Amino acid sequence: MQINIQRNIDVSLSNQIYQSIVDRIHSGLLEEGLKLPSVRNLSKPLQVSLVTAVKAYKRLEQDGFITSIQGKGTFVKAKTKENLSGKETTSSYVWQLSVQDYLPRSQFARFHIVPQKVHLSSSMIDPKLLPNRYFEHEVHQVLSKNPELLSLFGEIQGDSQLRCEISEYLKRSGVLSTPENIVVTSGLQQGIDLIARTFVGPGDVVVMEAPTYPGAIDIFSGRGATILTVPVDKDGMRIDILQRVCEKHRPKIIFTIPTFHNPTGVVMTLKRRKQLLDIAVSNQCIIIEDDPCSEIYFEKKPPVPLKSMDQLGHVIYLRGLSKTIAPSCRIGVLTASGSIFNRLLAAKANNDLGSPLLTQKAILPLINSKRMIDHKKKLRTALKIRRDLVLDLLTRFSPEGLSWTVPEGGLNLWISLPTWLDSHLLLSESKKQQITFLPGSACFPIGQENNHLRISYSYVNEEQLTYGITTLCTILQDMISSKTISENTPYF
Amino acid sequence: MQINIQRNIDVSLSNQIYQSIVDRIHSGLLEEGLKLPSVRNLSKPLQVSLVTAVKAYKRLEQDGFITSIQGKGTFVKAKTKENLSGKETTSSYVWQLSVQDYLPRSQFARFHIVPQKVHLSSSMIDPKLLPNRYFEHEVHQVLSKNPELLSLFGEIQGDSQLRCEISEYLKRSGVLSTPENIVVTSGLQQGIDLIARTFVGPGDVVVMEAPTYPGAIDIFSGRGATILTVPVDKDGMRIDILQRVCEKHRPKIIFTIPTFHNPTGVVMTLKRRKQLLDIAVSNQCIIIEDDPCSEIYFEKKPPVPLKSMDQLGHVIYLRGLSKTIAPSCRIGVLTASGSIFNRLLAAKANNDLGSPLLTQKAILPLINSKRMIDHKKKLRTALKIRRDLVLDLLTRFSPEGLSWTVPEGGLNLWISLPTWLDSHLLLSESKKQQITFLPGSACFPIGQENNHLRISYSYVNEEQLTYGITTLCTILQDMISSKTISENTPYF
Numbered sequence: 001m002q003i004n005i006q007r008n009i010d011v012s013l014s015n016q017i018y019q020s021i022v023d024r025i026h027s028g029l030l031e032e033g034l035k036l037p038s039v040r041n042l043s044k045p046l047q048v049s050l051v052t053a054v055k056a057y058k059r060l061e062q063d064g065f066i067t068s069i070q071g072k073g074t075f076v077k078a079k080t081k082e083n084l085s086g087k088e089t090t091s092s093y094v095w096q097l098s099v100q101d102y103l104p105r106s107q108f109a110r111f112h113i114v115p116q117k118v119h120l121s122s123s124m125i126d127p128k129l130l131p132n133r134y135f136e137h138e139v140h141q142v143l144s145k146n147p148e149l150l151s152l153f154g155e156i157q158g159d160s161q162l163r164c165e166i167s168e169y170l171k172r173s174g175v176l177s178t179p180e181n182i183v184v185t186s187g188l189q190q191g192i193d194l195i196a197r198t199f200v201g202p203g204d205v206v207v208m209e210a211p212t213y214p215g216a217i218d219i220f221s222g223r224g225a226t227i228l229t230v231p232v233d234k235d236g237m238r239i240d241i242l243q244r245v246c247e248k249h250r251p252k253i254i255f256t257i258p259t260f261h262n263p264t265g266v267v268m269t270l271k272r273r274k275q276l277l278d279i280a281v282s283n284q285c286i287i288i289e290d291d292p293c294s295e296i297y298f299e300k301k302p303p304v305p306l307k308s309m310d311q312l313g314h315v316i317y318l319r320g321l322s323k324t325i326a327p328s329c330r331i332g333v334l335t336a337s338g339s340i341f342n343r344l345l346a347a348k349a350n351n352d353l354g355s356p357l358l359t360q361k362a363i364l365p366l367i368n369s370k371r372m373i374d375h376k377k378k379l380r381t382a383l384k385i386r387r388d389l390v391l392d393l394l395t396r397f398s399p400e401g402l403s404w405t406v407p408e409g410g411l412n413l414w415i416s417l418p419t420w421l422d423s424h425l426l427l428s429e430s431k432k433q434q435i436t437f438l439p440g441s442a443c444f445p446i447g448q449e450n451n452h453l454r455i456s457y458s459y460v461n462e463e464q465l466t467y468g469i470t471t472l473c474t475i476l477q478d479m480i481s482s483k484t485i486s487e488n489t490p491y492f
Numbered sequence: 493m494q495i496n497i498q499r500n501i502d503v504s505l506s507n508q509i510y511q512s513i514v515d516r517i518h519s520g521l522l523e524e525g526l527k528l529p530s531v532r533n534l535s536k537p538l539q540v541s542l543v544t545a546v547k548a549y550k551r552l553e554q555d556g557f558i559t560s561i562q563g564k565g566t567f568v569k570a571k572t573k574e575n576l577s578g579k580e581t582t583s584s585y586v587w588q589l590s591v592q593d594y595l596p597r598s599q600f601a602r603f604h605i606v607p608q609k610v611h612l613s614s615s616m617i618d619p620k621l622l623p624n625r626y627f628e629h630e631v632h633q634v635l636s637k638n639p640e641l642l643s644l645f646g647e648i649q650g651d652s653q654l655r656c657e658i659s660e661y662l663k664r665s666g667v668l669s670t671p672e673n674i675v676v677t678s679g680l681q682q683g684i685d686l687i688a689r690t691f692v693g694p695g696d697v698v699v700m701e702a703p704t705y706p707g708a709i710d711i712f713s714g715r716g717a718t719i720l721t722v723p724v725d726k727d728g729m730r731i732d733i734l735q736r737v738c739e740k741h742r743p744k745i746i747f748t749i750p751t752f753h754n755p756t757g758v759v760m761t762l763k764r765r766k767q768l769l770d771i772a773v774s775n776q777c778i779i780i781e782d783d784p785c786s787e788i789y790f791e792k793k794p795p796v797p798l799k800s801m802d803q804l805g806h807v808i809y810l811r812g813l814s815k816t817i818a819p820s821c822r823i824g825v826l827t828a829s830g831s832i833f834n835r836l837l838a839a840k841a842n843n844d845l846g847s848p849l850l851t852q853k854a855i856l857p858l859i860n861s862k863r864m865i866d867h868k869k870k871l872r873t874a875l876k877i878r879r880d881l882v883l884d885l886l887t888r889f890s891p892e893g894l895s896w897t898v899p900e901g902g903l904n905l906w907i908s909l910p911t912w913l914d915s916h917l918l919l920s921e922s923k924k925q926q927i928t929f930l931p932g933s934a935c936f937p938i939g940q941e942n943n944h945l946r947i948s949y950s951y952v953n954e955e956q957l958t959y960g961i962t963t964l965c966t967i968l969q970d971m972i973s974s975k976t977i978s979e980n981t982p983y984f
Contacts, residue, residue, distance in 0.1 A: 029838055031831070093805040093830030095776050099744070102693050106838035108845060109648060127643035136639035140632055147628035150820045150854075151619035156601060186678055186844040193843050197689075197714065201594050218842045222689065252591070284587050313585040328642045330848040338585030339523070346521055346598035350710045351685050351843070352678040353600060356851045357820040362642075 001030070001037070002100055004202075005046050006226045008249070011446050013048050017056035019448065023105035023221075025065055025076060026442070034097070036066060036074045104221045107214040107442045117434035118468040122459040123262065123411050125323055129382050131375050135326060138365045154357035156349045158184025162360045166321075166333050169367050173294065174308035175317055177335040183348050185332040186355050188292055191318040192216050194334065195253070195288055196223045198347040205251040209237050211414070211443030211452065213262045213290065216255055220445070227445040232261060234405070236268025239275045246283050253286045254279075259294040259302045263443050263454040264414040265407025270303040277306055280314040286340065292320040295376055297409035298384040313337035316344070323411070324376065325366055329359035386457045387413070390469055397473035399480050411458035414440070417451040421479060424450065429475045435468050493522070493529070494592055496694075497538050498718045500741070503938050505540050509548035511940065515597035515713075517557055517568060518934070526589070528558060528566045596713045599706040599934045609926035610960040614951040615754065615903050617815055621874050623867050627818060630857045646849035648841045650676025654852045658813075658825050661859050665786065666800035667809055669827040675840050677824040678847050680784055683810040684708050686826065687745070687780055688715045690839045697743040701729050703906070703935030703944065705754045705782065708747055712937070719937040724753060726897070728760025731767045738775050745778045746771075751786040751794045755935050755946035756906040757899025762795040769798055772806040778832065784812040787868055789901035790876040805829035808836070815903070816868065817858055821851035878949040879905070882961055889965035891972050903950035906932070909943040913971060916942065921967045927960050 003020040005013060024030045036042070036057075043053040057074060060066045067077045143150065157163070163179035170177050185191040192215070200206060202224035208216065210229035220227055228249060230242045237256055245251070256276065258268035268276070280287045289306045307317035316336040322329065336344060348354070366372050390413055394404060401418040417423060423439040430437070440452025457465060495512040497505060516522045528534070528549075535545040549566060552558045559569045635642065649655070655671035662669050677683040684707070692698060694716035700708065702721035712719055720741060722734045729748055737743070748768065750760035760768070772779045781798045799809035808828040814821065828836060840846070858864050882905055886896060893910040909915060915931040922929070932944025949957060 027838060029835065031834075092803065093832075096805060096830045096832050098776070099691060099778065099832065100693075101690050101835050103690055103835055103838055103842070106841050109838035109841040124645055125643070127640050130643040132639035132642050135642045136635045139635060139642070143628045143631060147624035148619050150624050150627045150631070150818060151617070151622040153616055153814075153819045153822070186847070189842075190844040198593050198595055199591060201592075215842070215845065222842055284590070286591065311584065313588055322645070326642060326850075327645050328849040328853075330645070330844070330846070338588045340585075340588050340591065342523075343521065343593050343595055346519060346595055346601035349598050349601035350595070350681075350707070350714060352682040352822070353707065354822070356678070356822040356848060358818075358851050358854060359848045361820075362850060 002102060002104070003042075003046060004104060004221070004224050005048065006203075009226060009228060009446070013046075014052045014055040014059070016446075017042070017046070017048070017053065018059050019446065020104060021056070021060055022063075022065060022448075027103075027106040027218075028109055029103060029106065030076045032076055034076045036076065038073065102222065102224075106218050108218070118464045119436055119459050120455045120457075120465075120468050120472075121436040121438045123323075123438075123454075123456040124327060125379070125383075125411070125458050126461060127327070128461070129379055130327075131371070134371060135362075135366065139362045142361050142365060149357060149361055152357055154354050154360055156354040157345055158182065158355060159357060159360040159364070162364050165364060165367050170319065170333070170335065174304040175319075175335065176308065177317075181335050181337060181341055183334040183341075183345055184355050184360060185318075185334050185348070186352065187322050187330040188290065188318050188320040188332040189215050189219075190351070191332050191334040192255075192288065192290065193219050194344050194347045194351060195286075195316055196220055196225075197351070198343050199252060199286065200225050204253070205249045207242065207245060207251045207254045208445050209256060209261065210445065210447070211263055211440060211449075212255065212445065213257060214438070214442040216290070217443075217445045220255070229445055229447070232264055232266055234266055236261065236266055236272050237276065239272045239279070242276070242279060246279055251283065251285050253288060255288045255290065256306075257290045257292070258306060259291055260296065260407060260410030260412075262290075262292065262410070263412050263438070263440070263452075264405050265410050265412055266405060267302050267408055273303060273306050274309065277309055277314065281312060285314070287315045289315050289317045291318060293323055293410050295324055296380060296383055296411065298380060298387065299408050302409065307335070313340060316340065321363065321367065324379065325372065326359075326363050329363050331355065331359055331363055383411070383458055386462060386465060389462055389465055390455065390457045393466060393469040393473070397470050399473065399477040401480060402476070411456050413455045413457060415453050415455060416440075417453070417476070418480065419451050420483070421476075422450045423453045426453065426472070426475060426479065429479070430472055433471050433475070435471055437472075494594060494596070495534075495538060496596060496713070496716050497540065498695075501718060501720060501938070504544075505538075506544045506547040506551070508938075509534070509538070509540070509545065510551050511938065512596060513548070513552055514555075514557060514940075519595075519598040519710075520601055521595060521598065522568045524568055526568045528568065530565065594714065598710050600710070610956045611928055611951050612947045612949075612957075612960050612964075613928040613930045615815075615930075615946075615948040616819060617871070617875075617903070617950050618953060619819070620953070621871055622819075623863070626863060627854075627858065631854045634853050634857060641849060641853055644849055646846050646852055648846040649837055650674060650847060651849060651852040651856070654856050657856060657859050662811065662825070662827065666796040667811075667827065668800065669809075673827050673829060673833055675826040675833075675837055676847050676852060677810075677826050677840070678844065679814050679822040680782065680810050680812040680824040681707050681711075682843070683824050683826040684747075684780065684782065685711050686836050686839045686843060687778075687808055688712055688717075689843070690835050691744060691778065692717050696745070697741045699734065699737060699743045699746045700937050701748060701753065702937065702939070703755055703932060703941075704747070704937065705749060706930070706934040708782070709935075709937045712747070721937055721939070724756055724758055726758055728753065728758055728764050729768065731764045731771070734768070734771060738771055743775065743777050745780060747780045747782065748798075749782045749784070750798060751783055752788065752899060752902025752904075754782075754784065754902065755904050755930070755932070755944075756897050757902050757904055758897060759794050759900055765795060765798050766801065769801055769806065773804060777806070779807045781807050781809045783810060785815055785902050787816055788872060788875055788903065790872060790879065791900050794901065799827070805832060808832065813855065813859065816871065817864065818851075818855050821855050823847065823851055823855055875903070875950055878954060878957060881954055881957055882947065882949045885958060885961040885965070889962050891965065891969040893972060894968070903948050905947045905949060907945050907947060908932075909945070909968070910972065911943050912975070913968075914942040915945045918945065918964070918967060918971065921971070922964055925963050925967070927963055929964075
């Protein structure tokens, strides 16, 4: 178990140790019953005092993550029983526990098998809302004309025909990018990963929004980055705070989701976009612009991407095609300029030698087709109906003390509970009713807040949405009332 | 430009600096004309003496990689003009050059566009030898029955139906693995990468065969590993030497390609396989068993995989399905046990959230079909014919001083030239005749030998093979004769 400690940030060392262990437990990487190192063996390699280690373990015990048994040691209590495979911790494999790894967290690994009924945790689009039969027809056309392509490897950078289509496609959002400056990635996730493995190493400063996309936190912490955070408000990342962070620390990378921010759904204003670019230029740092679903807007079109205003090659732009066009193809796009681009292409070669040709050829006829463009209009309407349904249900049924942001696009809605209410407790209750959502703590790189949750309204149908939201409201009502009752019960 | 220096290995520091810079130039990561740091600025962060830095630069200059201009500095001369994109080093992007990266090498990135006629560098199978029409028919069946799958994300671990089929498939080679212990990867390359990102960090000792697969070297050096090498002979890795290496250094990982070793084509004997496993057990280390194409055997079936004899979970087994079944799907398999498996699954989630569902569903009906099993027999025969053709041509036309190993399976043949002959020089001559191959130096993690080349006989047809091999022989004959002549010319 490796714990990364950062000494130049404002989070106490004991909190960092606490957080690291919680992250690993939430990621299913520390299995129930696993013996943790003694405080002495924990503190020595980390070069922290015994007091610090004791403090971290005490808080972990208070919060129910670990348990100490006199004379035996300290063990993982695992609030959640979903470790990754579980069945297999036979004694023959015990030697493996001493093999150190470099994985501080992995928030999604646990979700690889999801037996629940109502997936409010899935930030994906309901397959019933996508034109599958048309897609199937197009794939058939491509393959029957040229079956030999099934036996070809594609280019490492991505199929050249597809890169031409993508270049056209990006132009519609204002991103001017030549086919030579595009890498086809295996989903947006791989795009973030390629950047991290190329440019982020231990101690490099990465600035992220708080909250932000958990998959990106997993990646940057895996590279040993020093992650600093900047809060978001209704206009996106707080640029005034970013400015102060940059004055004190020299970030190498700023990671942002300016359009329909994940998880809050807010949109960064044009003014802030320009300010952000100026900050990147004056600090000579890289901006990662993560754009998973800017096409899913409900009212007006969002402002132009940062990349469209980037003159000096500071922005690496990542666009997802998976969610809105063809989820089964897992295709993402990375575009950048200059030597930064060259190095990212080399990283793609090292990671997987190129994405599959089949998925690229399959998506080719779709991305700029009139039918798909028309379809997206319908998709926006359908998703707006679902968003409005959720907003309506929340307004009608949510207990007092809840608040939420109204997303102007995207797939997610961010709900804040009273600060004393831990969304992990809500999750374990809601799972009994076959409902899942993303606990908000996963979205904080440091200083995790436990009283939020992310609901995705895009994956399940209206009936399930209604069941899911009303049930969550009922559970919450019960949790809040029982606390009020217990607080008001006189001591006699 | 970051250079990793290892102080506990038998390679001099100046040689390590030399090698790092050559690796970056060969990978297209240092562009022609780029200014290198002064010897003072190079030596300081590396904590090496000025003399060491000067020695490295002198050798680089002697070998034609860099050039010093009095009063101006030292510049990359770039023997090869193929940097990755090249067109774009406009002055607006100059700030990017100071952005440090963590990519010591990437041997394949340069090959992303291959305009040559005769690809003896491509270790892939000629698409004409695969049953494309049958494959196309099967894909059509799957999709027309269930078009909705086009709009679904798969599981992070891999489609559960596919994992069941893979489990059956592996059983035929003696690897007993349950569907729960399989991760579907994006090609074998990603499998190696997942292991490295999970278990390899700066200074961790990785033992590799020398020569070995260049893509694996790229990955481990990218993680800052201390790479040690063990030579191979006709019976595979020299276990006696491995034993001595393990006594001196404590490896965390041993990377091996026991069956039809890439690039040499040799097969590790059963006896050595057992010895290797014993060494892993007594040193408590992980073996990566890389198995790209054990099905392509020409004489007898190779010995059972190491994984089939692994009782204690020491072996992580990687099998490629890309080459022999469906190159356009880029599907690989990783199987391991215990907590090592759990952690690799978490790494898969962090890297790309799972491989595309389309490629997995496409390959599903093929991997255990009778037709595909029958087809593989034909494939073996067709490839044996090509191998025999190359052996025959070499015997008839190669100049004196060449030697080669006879591969009993796989796709590659390893040729050794006289030690004074640099295969990069041969490559630049052969490219003029539209012929490419893999220069052997790419296959050495340390102590690179320049007088080898890897020829793949699987990708091009017999006519092209004949043209390619005879032309290479002619070029070599000329190079050897002209040296002999110049050596024998008296000085007057």
